[in-house]
Amino acid sequence: MKRSLIKYTATLAVSLSLPFLSTSSLANNISFESMSQDISYLASDQLKGRASFSEDIDVAAQYISQRFDEIGLVPLAGNKNFKQTFSITSIMPKELAVSLNGQAISAKNLGMASTLEQIDWQNTQEFTTHVIGKDDNMRQVLAQINQSGGKHVALINPAHSKLFNGYRRYFAQGLNKLSLDHQGAIVMVLTEQTSINTIKVNASTAITKQTLTNVVGVLPGKEKKQEIVLYSAHYDHLGTAPTGEDNTDVIYNGADDDASGTTAIINLAQYFANKADNARTLMFSAFTAEEIGGFGSRYFSKQLNPDDVVAMINIEMIGKPSKFGAGNVWMTGMDRSNLGQLLNENLKMKNTQIYADPYPKQNLFYRSDNATLARLGVPAHSFSSTQLDKDQHYHQTSDDLASLDLQSMHQVIESLSIATHGLVDGSITPTRVDVNKIKGHGKIY
Numbered sequence: 001m002k003r004s005l006i007k008y009t010a011t012l013a014v015s016l017s018l019p020f021l022s023t024s025s026l027a028n029n030i031s032f033e034s035m036s037q038d039i040s041y042l043a044s045d046q047l048k049g050r051a052s053f054s055e056d057i058d059v060a061a062q063y064i065s066q067r068f069d070e071i072g073l074v075p076l077a078g079n080k081n082f083k084q085t086f087s088i089t090s091i092m093p094k095e096l097a098v099s100l101n102g103q104a105i106s107a108k109n110l111g112m113a114s115t116l117e118q119i120d121w122q123n124t125q126e127f128t129t130h131v132i133g134k135d136d137n138m139r140q141v142l143a144q145i146n147q148s149g150g151k152h153v154a155l156i157n158p159a160h161s162k163l164f165n166g167y168r169r170y171f172a173q174g175l176n177k178l179s180l181d182h183q184g185a186i187v188m189v190l191t192e193q194t195s196i197n198t199i200k201v202n203a204s205t206a207i208t209k210q211t212l213t214n215v216v217g218v219l220p221g222k223e224k225k226q227e228i229v230l231y232s233a234h235y236d237h238l239g240t241a242p243t244g245e246d247n248t249d250v251i252y253n254g255a256d257d258d259a260s261g262t263t264a265i266i267n268l269a270q271y272f273a274n275k276a277d278n279a280r281t282l283m284f285s286a287f288t289a290e291e292i293g294g295f296g297s298r299y300f301s302k303q304l305n306p307d308d309v310v311a312m313i314n315i316e317m318i319g320k321p322s323k324f325g326a327g328n329v330w331m332t333g334m335d336r337s338n339l340g341q342l343l344n345e346n347l348k349m350k351n352t353q354i355y356a357d358p359y360p361k362q363n364l365f366y367r368s369d370n371a372t373l374a375r376l377g378v379p380a381h382s383f384s385s386t387q388l389d390k391d392q393h394y395h396q397t398s399d400d401l402a403s404l405d406l407q408s409m410h411q412v413i414e415s416l417s418i419a420t421h422g423l424v425d426g427s428i429t430p431t432r433v434d435v436n437k438i439k440g441h442g443k444i445y
């Protein structure tokens with residue numbers, strides 16, 4: 001799950017309010033042994049935190065491919081194997097110098113998000129000027145600029161210096177883009193000044209291409225081949241922290257985030273392949289690069305017709321008991337389609353339910369790969385059990401196998417295998433998401 005910009009926020013939810021049922025009374029669809037083996041490997045130190053662009057994430061991709069092969073999935077039409085490889089553009093800031101009203105601005109009071117290779121602005125006609133006074137909402141103004149795209153200079157009152165520094169650090173990490181369709185820049189200047197008489201802005205960036213890989217396997221439908229049910233999770237994580245002086249743990253294992261979801265889709269694939277009676281086509285996608293901007297799902301969504309996707313079950317952080325109890329799961333965006341309601345009808349006879357996201361303020365609907373498909377109208381939701389408000393391991397090196405509750409995780413996967421039967425057999429079709437009610441991607445950062 002993505003960290004939210006500046007503030008650390010995040011979550012998902014579905015759940016059952018009744019006393020928890022034992023696995024045996026619920027079902028016996030998912031092999032505990034196979035699940036344990038998959039998560040143990042994917043979360044192991046051997047994979048060094050599965051960072052996007054690393055060699056280690058390729059080893060993880062190979063493992064997932066092998067599992068899909070053993071299970072008997074087939075590649076997407078037109079692909080020779082399970083790997084869906086593509087490139088993205090990385091843009092790193094190199095230089096930035098601003099002189100405002102005849103005075104050079106010190107580097108610590110400057111920040112920039114730019115997809116332009118070179119900036120050489122000499123007058124105010126070359127960009128739009130924004131003045132963010134001490135009572136203005138800086139976050140909101142930047143978000144509006146980002147939605148509109150284009151070229152901008154923002155003069156920001158020092159009252160916002162803390163937030164300014166947050167954005168400055170974030171932008172300094174560079175930008176990644178699936179395409180350079182929207183060329184634009186925001187240059188931020190922390191200053192008491194509120195108007196521009198003369199200005200000079202000189203900046204440059206280094207633009208490079210790098211490859212990434214999703215792993216996608218298909219179980220073709222027996223009757224409604226055209227209709228797709230998508231099960232997904234992201235298999236990338238944060239890599240390693242800079243090595244400390246002592247022998248501290250430097251590997252971000254991402255056991256919960258999101259080796260747990262990746263393990264779930266592998267084992268759901270195994271279950272439905274054994275069952276071999278799926279009316280609809282089932283697609284299992286392990287996405288790359290979620291943590292750095294959701295590029296795996298964004299590329300994937302352009303390789304098929306989103307109208308064919310009946311539902312997306314995105315699984316994020318299910319390795320620990322939810323606030324509704326062990327084995328319970330919740331979903332994001334419950335009110336954006338009737339998927340949750342339909343799934344719960346299926347769960348009623350099992351005396352369980354999927355809960356609504358208990359952390360609406362965390363914006364979790366937008367913080368995982370489901371949002372990309374939802375923007376295209378797909379009833380696309382994330383299913384999770386994380387207690388994000390309390391989780392001490394979120395995006396820490398301590399998010400490792402030892403911190404998980406495998407029994408609880410197993411029960412969540414069992415629940416999802418039961419809850420989604422109606423999607424698989426074609427008996428339920430959720431309403432589409434209203435795309436007008438969903439925020440788009442920013443154009444600059």
Ligand SMILES: [Zn+2]
Nearest residue numbers: 001002257291
């Ligand atoms: Zn994450």
